[in-house]
Amino acid sequence: MDTPIFQDKVICILCGFCGFTKVSKDIISNNIEKLGGTTVKKISQLPENLTHLIVPYFSTESKLLKTLKISQLPDCKIVTQDWAIQSIKLKTLLPEDTFLWKCYFQRQQEKMAEVDELKRKSQIDEEYHINKQLKLQSNIKIEENFEENENQIKIEENLEIKNEENDIKIKLDPDIKIEIKQEDESSRFISDKRRRANWKEDELSKFKFYTGKQSIDNKNDHIIQMLEELKNNYTILKDKGRIIGYQKAISAIRSFPEKITSIEQLKGVNQIGKQTLQKIKEILETGSLSRVEAMDEHERLGQLKLFLNIWGVGTEAAEKLVRKGYKTIEMIKANPPDFFNENQKIGLALYDELLEKIPREEVKEISEKITKVAESLANGRQLTAITCGSYRRGRPLCGDIDILMTFEDGGAHTGLLSILVEELKKIGLVTHTLVITDEEIKKKHENSTFEGIAKLENGLHRRIDIKIYPRKTYAWALLYFTGSAMFNRSMRLFAKTKGFRLSDEGIFPAIRYKTETFTCAPIADCYTEEEIFEFFGMAYKAPEERDM
DNA sequence: TGGCCAATACTG
DNA sequence: CAGTAT
């Protein structure tokens, strides 16, 4: 057994918000227990002898109180996850004072206030440089495990990276400091410059699959359709691996430039292995796939497929329906099961309409109407609204309408979404609400989401999402909601191989500890998609090029 | 043989 | 909390 450095410590870890995940929490928990500590399982009942509360870096006090469902923070050390991570790493119980959440929080607040102030003063073209500056600063911060000193942000100075020795003061005991530095420099924390240089090298090899050059006159449509079918079947069977496998094979074939007449042509193509090759051979020779046919004979599968198309019905509910003996949508409509919730009832009622693809023109019309209403509610502030999803990627037909909004002034948007939805309902454009986030609780610096149904006077019911993000994370959200799913996956996977985690709110360094991963504070302030691509060291890809 | 994107929010 | 969705 390792040194029980956490002996007599009773520690509660809060997770699930502000970028600190349950996975990370579990890892830390396990390690603490391994090192002799006790962790609190139920946050609803904090024990009397609680010694430490571990909270995410960016927690606000109200968020903590809400999570704990208490009115006052407990009387114990409140620290960020770094305290535990570093202690575990160094097998030494580190002093709490350098990791106190309150200090971190205060520094953060001060910095934010300063940035806000600067932004207000600066012109738009200057803003770009400020962001650059902050980007460099945040990278240094990460390299030093957030041990930044109280130095002011020196915006007026040049863009040179700050001298680490002068500006960064490690507050830990000297021995420990050396250890941290050694470990970090040798493995995880390379400078942003070097990191980006590295990224550039294999940029193309990673992304050549998603160049978006799909043939317009789908020469190999029959093969693709067959494989799609197979993929759908595995979706129902919840075989995540095969779903991805087939999806990649489909992408590969879609971007294959020639008409496939012999499998010889496909030999050596990435993502098309032996088995897929065999299947394509069968399609070429017989025009069909015995695997698909065999699967189709299980009427169960067909029914599941049918039911899964009801909005709000997933694999579990679909299974249940089959077990109850439903065969068709009509049967369900005639006699709905008692376990259906409100959303599933809406999904059922609008089953056929929601399956219809939406012509581009209609997406545009609905988006414009909504944007106009939103602008009228913006009190003169500059509102940006972009319709994302397949529409932005240039598809002639779209599955749903995905509108992303932000205030250019960087201010809060609290309450706008619910008012907007109210208004849209009043004019009859929005007919149903499926989900809407509770903005009262979330306060500012967060994002709000509406999921619902919209309809033009003479049109069909359409699935629509409206999201409002703070300006700070807008570009990341834009990238994410523009997709495609495959493009996002490849980009995130790419980030992952570089020791990062990419999400709709930014890019975060992910520190590895043994085989597991911890997520740190975000780096890189990107205000446009171009900046994100630049950060990745990639050539900018237009939305149309991300379509697959 | 294991991993294949991640995080969050809502419903009931 | 499980299930579903984005």
Place this chain on the structure above:
DNA sequence: GCCA
């Protein structure tokens, strides 16, 4: 199902 594919890949490392």
